[in-house]
Amino acid sequence: MPDVTETPLPGVGVRHEFTTSSGERLAVLSYRSGRREVVVYDRDDPDAAVTVLHLSRDDTRTLADLLGATQVSEALTAVQQQLEGLAIDWIMLPARSRFADATIAEGEFRTRTGASIVAVVRDETTIAAPGPDHRFQAGDVVVAVGTSQGLAQLNELLVG
Amino acid sequence: MTIVAAASGDAALLFIEIGAVALALSLLARLAHRLGITAIPFYLLAGLAVGQGGVAPLDVSEDFISLTAEIGVLLLLLTLGLEYTGEELRYGLRTGIGPGLADAVFNFTPGFVAGLLLGWGTTAALLLGGVCWISSSGVASKVLTDLDRLGNRETPTVLNLLVIEDLAMAAYLPVVAAVVAGRGLGATTATVVLAVVVVVLILFVALRWGAQLSGMLAGGSDEALLLAVFGLTLLVAGLAQQVEVSAAIGAFLVGLALSGSVQARAGALVRPLRDLFAAIFFLFFSFQIDPGSLAGALVPATALVVVGIAGKLGSGWVAGRALGIGRRGRLRAGSALVARGEFSIVIASLGVATADGGDLAALAAAYVLLSAVAGPLLAKYAEAVPAVGLRRA
Structure with missing residues (x-):
């Protein structure tokens, strides 16, 4: 850089x-x-x-998007190769989600799914490593790391 | 409504006259936009035309217009304060003091000396110094936008100089206001000291508790916010005036105190109001000028504008060199600052009631007319002219 x-x-x-x-x-x-x-x-x-x-x-x-897309996917591939068995997912929190106004602690996501929330993207700002007190808002994009099974469960919880 | 009706005796006629003037101003604003210069010179010319001794003298209550014009000044200063965040002010102060001082010396001095040479009193000379000193931030930002120069590397020097000038105004305006009101050396000194203390106090409060104030205003509709900001501005301005610190500075500091999303919202809400009231302020300013004295002021004004152009090019040169800008960039920076405008008129209007007030107003109007037209042209061609001589810069 x-x-x-x-x-x-x-x-x-x-x-x-x-x-x-x-x-x-x-x-x-x-x-x-x-x-x-x-x-x-x-x-x-x-x-x-x-x-x-x-x-x-x-x-x-x-x-x-045009400039960044290739880099993001390259970086993502690299991460997935480094951490065998782990995956990253971006989950958009819809307004109807029952966690739209909950904190991370309240959701007990790690206990339930094994996946960790590593960042939250809100509008144009990224909240890296959000604490357990972090409160979601509808429209947040939740970035999580976990097994593909865990991520599917998390997706179910947040969106379903 | 009673003010209007009682003053003119015929509200219908008044509405017709004001309506016609406003329509004429709108046409002038369009013309100015097409020509790529500020509308201020046109407003001033329109004021001459409808003023005493003009081609179509208006028969309007002076009280009504002068109050509207005063509000115009407050809104001009309020929106200026709204332009900047506290952080930008601190950055401007950190990097801009040296160039700011050079700018003051290059541009205030000629005006002050010219005032003395014309045989005016010290007060009027001080005011003329101010008229020649402060660039028009409105014209400068319009020029930079129109010429696509906001991205240029010399542009921060221009913007920082404008910040410094505006902060300098916060000290200068109350001081000259005190001098204008002057009653002997002792009383004037006391007023000046009081003025400076009050300004520093309000500035401190504004920067320290601005966020809380903004937070209190943030809730509620746009309507509520507009009324709150308008009310707060008039209130603080009135209180400042009460202790003989210029009302305009009260309004400026209110603008500075607002921050964050409230700052952006208030700016967008107040701007149309400002445009309306400020147009009346410019109109009213030259409304009071005798066209004959304006003609007489053209020669000294031309000479002062020539010196003023050199002064601003000097300011741009010094400020640019401090930041390692090349020669062509320094000339571009200076040329963007050449136009004087709204604040020169605000400063001159402080002295209208003094002994040399009539001459000062005429000279200030002529100065603004000439420099506001010359500035944007110069900025446009600053690129072309020195390209030959400064190729190796």
């Missing part, structure tokens, strides 16, 4: 920039509104943006 520099833009948002391995300088502007801009800098005048890509929230998600 190259060094990513973060610069606050008062009243606008935040800019992250880095130099690619081929030597091009690239930045992502995150507006407070959620809009993003991808900026490529001029080689002659390193302060000036030559290419600016305006992305809405949806565009950002699409682009992130």
Whole structure:
């Protein structure tokens, strides 16, 4: 990973920039509104943006999917190979779930299924290693590790 | 309604006049948008046209308009405060003090000296210094957006300078307000000290308990939030005015105190209201100017704008160099700051009632007219002009 520099833009948002391995300088502007801009800098005048890509929230998600999809599946395959017999699953918590407003402790998921909840993705933030007091909300994406059987049971509990 | 009716004697006529003016302003705002510059110069010209000695003098109660205009100032400052988070202010202060000082020296001094050369009193000269000093953050952010320069590496220097200028205003406005109200050296000093203490106090409270305040306001509908923010702004502004600290700064600090989701929501809710009231403020400001004195102010204003352009290019140069920005980037940074606008008018309006107030208002209006048109043009072509001379930058 190259060094990513973060610069606050008062009243606008935040800019992250880095130099690619081929030597091009690239930045992502995150507006407070959620809009993003991808900026490529001029080689002659390193302060000036030559290419600016305006992305809405949806565009950002699409682009992130396109760029990130291969990496996620590669990483996932690697994890599964490393930990023989273990699997990872992403489970979306629907509003009708009986755990939509419960804490992790209340659900006793590990006792019941053997699977561990390792992260919760809420909107755009990831809560890594959530504690037993963590309270779910409808729409949370629960990331769990376990045997494929345990994960199926967990899926049943959370969604069913 | 009684105010309106009693003042004009005929509410129907008043509605027709205000309606016609508002429609005219809307056309001007569209024109300004098409030309890619701020609407402020057009509002000022419109104010001249409907003012005393203009082409179509309005017959409106001065009380009614001046109150509306005062609210316009409060809302301008409130939305400015809403722009920034506490963290951004702290970052701006950490990195921007040096460039901010250079900016003040380059731009305040010429105005102050020019005021003295014109034979004005010290108070009016102090105000003219302020008029020349503060860039228009509205124009700067519009220029940066329109020219797709928000991503440029020099842009944080521009935004940080704007933050510093706005914070400097928080100290400058109450101080000059005290000087304007001045009654002898002792009393003025006491008022200035009080003003600074109150500002520091409110700033501290705003940054320390802003989150709690925002939390209290967060519940409830948009309607409730709008009324709460509007009420709080007027209340704090009124209290600040009561102890002779400028009301505008009270409003600015209310804006700073709000944070998080309340900040974003309040900003979106107040902005349309601000646009309406601020337009009336600009109109009313030049409404009071005699067109003849504006013509007389054009020559000194042109000279000051030339110096002012050099001053802002200097500010951009110093601020950019501190962050390792190349020469072309430094020029772009400076050119984005050239336009003066809303705050120059706010500052000049403080002195309208003083001895040299009429001349100050005319000069400030001319200065804003010229620099607000020159600024965006300069920013656009700053790219092209120095490309030859600075290729190896």
